[in-house]
Structures are given as C-alpha cells and as structure tokens.
Amino acid sequence: xxxxxxxxxxxxxxxxxxxxxxxxxxxxxxxxxxxxxxxxxxxxxxxxxxxxxxxxxxxxxxxxxxxxxxxxxxxxxxxxxxxxxxxxxxxxxxxxxxxxxxxxxxxxxxxxxxxxxxxxxxxxxxxxxxxxxxxxxxxxxxxxxxxxxxxxxxxxxxxxxxxxxxxxxxxxxxxxxxxxxxxxxxxxxxxxxxxxxxxxxxxxxxxxxxxxxxxxxxxxxxxxxxxxxxxxxxxxxxxxxxxxxxxxxxxxxxxxxxxxxxxxxxxxxxxxxxxxxxxxxxxxxxxxxxxxxxxxxxxxxxxxxxxxxx
Amino acid sequence: xxxxxxxxxxxxxxxxxxxxxxxxxxxxxxxxxxxxxxxxxxxxxxxxxxxxxxxxxxxxxxxxxxxxxxxxxxxxxxxxxxxxxxxxxxxxxxxxxxxxxxxxxxxxxxxxxxxxxxxxxxxxxxxxxxxxxxxxxxxxxxxxxxxxxxxxxxxxxxxxxxxxxxxxxxxxxxxxxxxxxxxxxxxxxxxxxxxxxxxxxxxxxxxxxxxxxxxxxxxxxxxxxxxxxxxxxxxxxxxxxxxxxxxxxxxxxxxxxxxxxxxxxxxxxxxxxxxxxxxxxxxxxxxxxxxxxxxxxxxxxxxxxxxxxx
Numbered sequence: 001x002x003x004x005x006x007x008x009x010x011x012x013x014x015x016x017x018x019x020x021x022x023x024x025x026x027x028x029x030x031x032x033x034x035x036x037x038x039x040x041x042x043x044x045x046x047x048x049x050x051x052x053x054x055x056x057x058x059x060x061x062x063x064x065x066x067x068x069x070x071x072x073x074x075x076x077x078x079x080x081x082x083x084x085x086x087x088x089x090x091x092x093x094x095x096x097x098x099x100x101x102x103x104x105x106x107x108x109x110x111x112x113x114x115x116x117x118x119x120x121x122x123x124x125x126x127x128x129x130x131x132x133x134x135x136x137x138x139x140x141x142x143x144x145x146x147x148x149x150x151x152x153x154x155x156x157x158x159x160x161x162x163x164x165x166x167x168x169x170x171x172x173x174x175x176x177x178x179x180x181x182x183x184x185x186x187x188x189x190x191x192x193x194x195x196x197x198x199x200x201x202x203x204x205x206x207x208x209x210x211x212x213x214x215x216x217x218x219x220x221x222x223x224x225x226x227x228x229x230x231x232x233x234x235x236x237x238x239x240x241x242x243x244x245x246x247x248x249x250x251x252x253x254x255x256x257x258x259x260x261x262x263x264x265x266x267x268x269x270x271x272x273x274x275x276x277x278x279x280x281x282x283x284x285x286x287x288x289x290x291x292x293x294x295x296x297x298x299x300x301x302x303x304x305x306x307x308x309x310x
Numbered sequence: 311x312x313x314x315x316x317x318x319x320x321x322x323x324x325x326x327x328x329x330x331x332x333x334x335x336x337x338x339x340x341x342x343x344x345x346x347x348x349x350x351x352x353x354x355x356x357x358x359x360x361x362x363x364x365x366x367x368x369x370x371x372x373x374x375x376x377x378x379x380x381x382x383x384x385x386x387x388x389x390x391x392x393x394x395x396x397x398x399x400x401x402x403x404x405x406x407x408x409x410x411x412x413x414x415x416x417x418x419x420x421x422x423x424x425x426x427x428x429x430x431x432x433x434x435x436x437x438x439x440x441x442x443x444x445x446x447x448x449x450x451x452x453x454x455x456x457x458x459x460x461x462x463x464x465x466x467x468x469x470x471x472x473x474x475x476x477x478x479x480x481x482x483x484x485x486x487x488x489x490x491x492x493x494x495x496x497x498x499x500x501x502x503x504x505x506x507x508x509x510x511x512x513x514x515x516x517x518x519x520x521x522x523x524x525x526x527x528x529x530x531x532x533x534x535x536x537x538x539x540x541x542x543x544x545x546x547x548x549x550x551x552x553x554x555x556x557x558x559x560x561x562x563x564x565x566x567x568x569x570x571x572x573x574x575x576x577x578x579x580x581x582x583x584x585x586x587x588x589x590x591x592x593x594x595x596x597x598x599x600x601x602x603x604x605x606x607x608x609x610x611x612x613x614x615x616x617x618x619x620x
Contacts (some may be wrong), residue, residue: 031391032357033357033455034357035355035392036354036356037353037354040351044347045343045344045398046346046433047343048400048445052439054440081342083341084343090358090447092358092360092402094362094441124358125360127362129362129441130437131441133404133439133445135360135443137400137447139356139449145345146540147345149340149341210342256426273508
C-alpha cells in the first residue's frame with residue numbers, strides 16, 4: 001500500500017483516504033514495501049490472519065468500525081501469544097463494490113485497534129473482490145518469544161480473563177436475538193493481551209497460546225506442541241454471567257491467553273497490575289499429548305473447538 | 311499457520327498437508343506467529359499483496375500451481391523493488407469449498423516460487439470463504455532499502471527486462487484465444503528481480519519501483535514520490551514479439567523494475583551478470599511530478615495503467 005505520493009486513479013483515492021484517516025499512525029506508508037527497524041538482538045515475530053465476511057464476522061452483527069477493530073486485534077493477539085512487542089501492521093483489504101462506502105469506518109476501526117495496541121500501520125494492499133476480507137499481518141519483536149512448545153512437567157496452567165462472551169454473542173445473534181452488552185463487547189472489542197503476556201514471560205511463563213479455536217481445543221494444540229499431558233479442572237474458570245462453564249470452555253474467539261508457568265506465579269500482582277483475572281486451571285504432566293479436563297469431578301469430552309472446514 | 315503439532319480437525323489436516331508438501335522450506339512453522347532473525351544493522355522490509363480469483367487471475371487461464379507461483383512472486387517483487395533480501399513468507403489462503411482439492415498444487419506453486427526466490431515459508435493462515443484468495447506477506451531485509459522517492463535531477467531512468475508479455479497473454483485469453491508461449495510464460499512465471507535489484511542498488515541506483523500497474527503508471531508513482539519530472543523515450547523499450555511498444559508500456563503485471571541511477575551505469579556488466587536486458591529509457595528532471603513520454607517523437611498520453619477500482 002502506498003500513500004499520498006501516487007498517481008491518479010480510484011484505487012489510489014481509496015488508499016489515500018485510508019492513509020489520511022490514519023494520520024500519524026500511518027506516516028511511513030508510501031513505497032513498494034515498508035522499511036522498519038527491529039531492535040538489535042531481538043527476533044522478528046510475524047503473523048497473518050484473515051477475517052472473511054460470513055465466515056469470521058457478519059455485517060449484520062457488527063458495524064464496519066467493529067469489523068476493522070476486531071480483525072486487527074485478532075491478528076495482534078498472536079503477537080501477544082508470543083509475548084512480543086508490536087512493530088506495526090500490514091492491512092490487506094478485499095472490497096466488494098457495495099463496501100466502498102464503508103472503507104472509512106473500517107479504516108477507523110483498524111486505526112483504533114492499532115492505537116489500542118500502541119502500534120502503527122506500515123502498509124497494506126487494497127483489492128477489489130466479491131467478499132469483504134481483512135487480512136492483517138502483525139509484526140513484532142521479542143528477545144525470547146514464548147512458544148507453544150515450552151510447557152514442562154510440573155508447570156501450572158493459567159488463563160487470563162473471563163470466558164464465554166463471544167460464544168454467547170454468536171449464539172444470540174444466530175438465534176435472531178441480541179446478546180448482552182457484556183457478551184457483545186467481548187466479541188466486537190477483544191483485547192490483545194500484549195502487556196499481560198510480557199509480564200507473564202518475564203515472570204517465568206514457559207509456553208503460551210491465544211484462545212481463538214476454544215480453550216479446550218487450543219490447550220490441545222499446546223499439549224501437542226509441548227508433547228505433554230494437561231490435567232485441567234474447569235471448575236474455577238471465570239465465566240461471564242448466564243453462560244455455562246462448558247460452553248465457555250468450548251467457545252472460540254476469546255483472544256485470552258492460556259499459559260504454562262511456575263505454580264507459585266504471583267497472581268495477585270498480575271491482577272493488581274492489569275485488572276484482569278489470572279486463574280490457575282490445571283497442571284502439566286508427562287505423558288501422551290492430550291487434555292484431560294474435568295468439571296465437578298466428571299470428565300469433559302476433548303476438543304469441541306472451532307474448525308473452519310468442518 | 312501452525313504445523314504438525316496441532317490437534318485434530320479438517321482445517322489442520324489441510325494445513326498439515328501444505329506444510330508436509332513444503333518440507334524443509336517450511337520447517338519453522340508451528341506457533342501462533344513465526345520468530346526469525348533480522349541481521350543486526352539491517353532494516354526489516356515488509357509487504358503484503360492479495361491475489362483474488364477473477365480479479366488478479368482466472369482459474370481457466372492458469373493452473374493451480376501457476377496461481378500459487380505467480381501470487382508469491384508478485385509479493386516478493388515488492389521486496390525486489392526495495393533491493394531487499396527475502397527472509398520469508400506468510401501465506402494466507404481463502405479457500406472456497408470447491409478449491410480444497412487444489413490445495414496441493416497451489417501449495418506446490420507457492421513452494422516453487424519460494425525456492426526460486428531462495429526463501430522459506432514462515433507461516434500463514436487458512437480460511438474458508440467464497441472466493442479463492444492468496445494474500446502473501448513477504449519479509450526481507452536491506453541495509454538501505456531503495457525507495458521510490460530517491461530520484462534526483464540528472465539521473466537516468468532504466469528498466470529491466472522485456473515488456474508486453476502479460477498484457478498480450480491477458481488480451482488473448484480475454485478474446486478466447488491462447489497466448490504465445492513467450493507471453494504466457496511472462497504472465498504465469500514472472501520473475502522477482504531480487505539479485506538484479508541488489509546489483510543496481512550497489513551500483514548507485516537512487517530509486518526503484520516494480521512494474522505492476524504498467525510502466526507509464528508506475529513511473530508516474532515514482533515521479534510523484536520523488537517530486538521530479540521524468541522524460542521518457544519509449545522507442546528503445548524492449549518488447550516481446552508481435553506486441554506494440556504502446557501496449558507494452560501500458561500493460562500491467564510485468565514485475566520488472568524501473569530504476570533511476572547514474573547515467574554511466576555499466577549496462578554491459580549487468581546484462582552479462584544476469585542475462586536480462588537493462589535499458590535506459592529516460593532522464594530525471596526537476597519540475598512538476600509528471601511523466602512526459604514520447605514514441606517516435608510524438609507525445610504519449612499519460613497513465614493508462616491498471617486501476618483495480620475503475
């Protein structure tokens with residue numbers, strides 16, 4: 001994506017309007033590619049994530065601002081899962097003809113999300129197409145990125161935040177209703193737990209994943225990557241009002257973090273620093289890569305996550 | 311995109327098959343984000359580019375291998391325009407249900423393009439959707455990236471390669487015919503001029519752009535970015551057989567480079583090193599940011615490029 005110093009054409013007018021709207025937050029845009037410094041000694045952390053109309057969001061559920069905001073946070077959340085500091089974003093938009101009028105609000109939501117993550121828009125791409133799609137690349141850096149594969153026998157398993165909001169919102173919308181304000185906010189304004197993740201990494205976290213597919217499904221990814229068995233007791237999982245623990249543990253789109261780390265992690269200090277719950281829900285054991293979850297002493301079936309191709 | 315160490319599900323099976331196909335070229339995949347080193351003292355260069363079915367390619371014109379190959383090279387070409395060395399790629403695929411069978415060949419084309427650029431696949435994203443889309447993020451590094459804004463009065467304007475192939479191929483296909491082998495190859499197997507760009511940067515190039523919108527349109531971008539007037543004589547532009555110079559200068563999808571640099575650049579050494587034409591086509595002057603192009607002494611109308619939204 002290139003900025004003000006371009007030739008004529010409607011494509012470039014749309015890009016110019018986006019770049020103008022982002023102001024100082026997109027001040028570097030204007031070449032074939034973005035050029036930016038990664039601090040010496042740091043690793044580059046990079047991720048890309050697509051939000052496709054009617055697959056990852058619905059235009060009758062969310063405003064264009066919210067669609068832009070959410071797509072951006074979802075991508076940055078993968079940086080949080082690596083305990084990385086954001087460097088900037090590349091924003092690739094595919095716009096159907098009937099969506100050109102919403103470029104302004106979409107861009108505003110993207111800009112607000114970038115601001116919430118204290119990062120900038122480095123560039124992107126604008127394409128015509130039949131299906132509104134936002135593909136966000138998030139770039140960051142970390143000295144020692146937190147991986148999925150670091151969980152070790154004896155570690156405790158923790159989660160940030162409260163669960164069930166996004167699943168409840170989607171269920172209400174799908175049933176023709178309106179979700180509660182709390183559930184709706186958790187869906188349309190997720191939070192990338194960037195500062196929280198860095199704190200956890202600094203305090204001994206050994207592995208992390210962000211909860212996009214559902215807590216149980218994502219714990220399964222972590223168990224596979226670390227080749228460990230996770231014993232999880234869901235009883236203490238913080239859940240929003242009027243939602244069951246099981247639905248909350250299976251629902252996707254949370255963008256909270258599950259981490260493994262020392263069993264004596266200073267939870268009170270975390271909560272005081274971020275005003276976000278940090279809850280121990282289990283323990284890492286050696287053994288086959290499975291998640292053994294219980295609720296009120298009864299075994300919970302594995303998985304139940306979100307498979308975009310099922 | 312995550313690799314082998316994931317839980318079950320068809321989405322992950324597709325990802326696993328892609329990663330398996332890429333082999334060592336995607337060996338690092340497996341976390342929420344990719345982590346990779348940028349050499350100390352270098353700037354990160356990053357770009358993202360979308361290829362949308364029926365906008366940027368057609369499935370009845372190209373095989374899935376070719377679609378994957380071309381989408382990848384198109385993104386990497388933006389690194390070439392900055393004279394950057396590739397670090398790796400993030401590949402975001404949106405797959406309609408009827409395209410799942412072509413994931414293998416699409417991935418093969420992507421892998422072949424990565425190999426041609428001597429780079430790797432760091433990660434990506436797989437989403438269901440109605441429209442086959444490949445959004446490629448290319449990451450690279452350069453000590454001093456070549457920008458569009460560096461052209462200075464007195465510089466010469468050069469182009470790499472021969473023009474007109476992609477436009478001729480698209481015209482033939484659109485008319486129901488089959489393009490010549492040469493024209494077709496230029497469309498389906500473009501080359502990212504990575505080594506050529508680094509050579510040019512090392513030999514004093516002051517600005518560069520890759521030719522995606524059309525030579526005249528892209529020169530206009532460069533003129534705007536550098537705030538210079540470009541005098542261009544199209545008479546010497548290398549053109550493929552049976553194509554007019556004007557069509558060749560207006561056609562998009564070339565992925566050759568236009569650069570500005572010293573008028574005494576050693577063209578013979580470049581041609582000997584890369585077996586690719588390097589042709590001087592003009593001169594940089596002070597003045598308003600316009601392209602003044604002539605052919606056989608007659609003035610050529612400006613622009614005529616490829617505007618995805620017109």
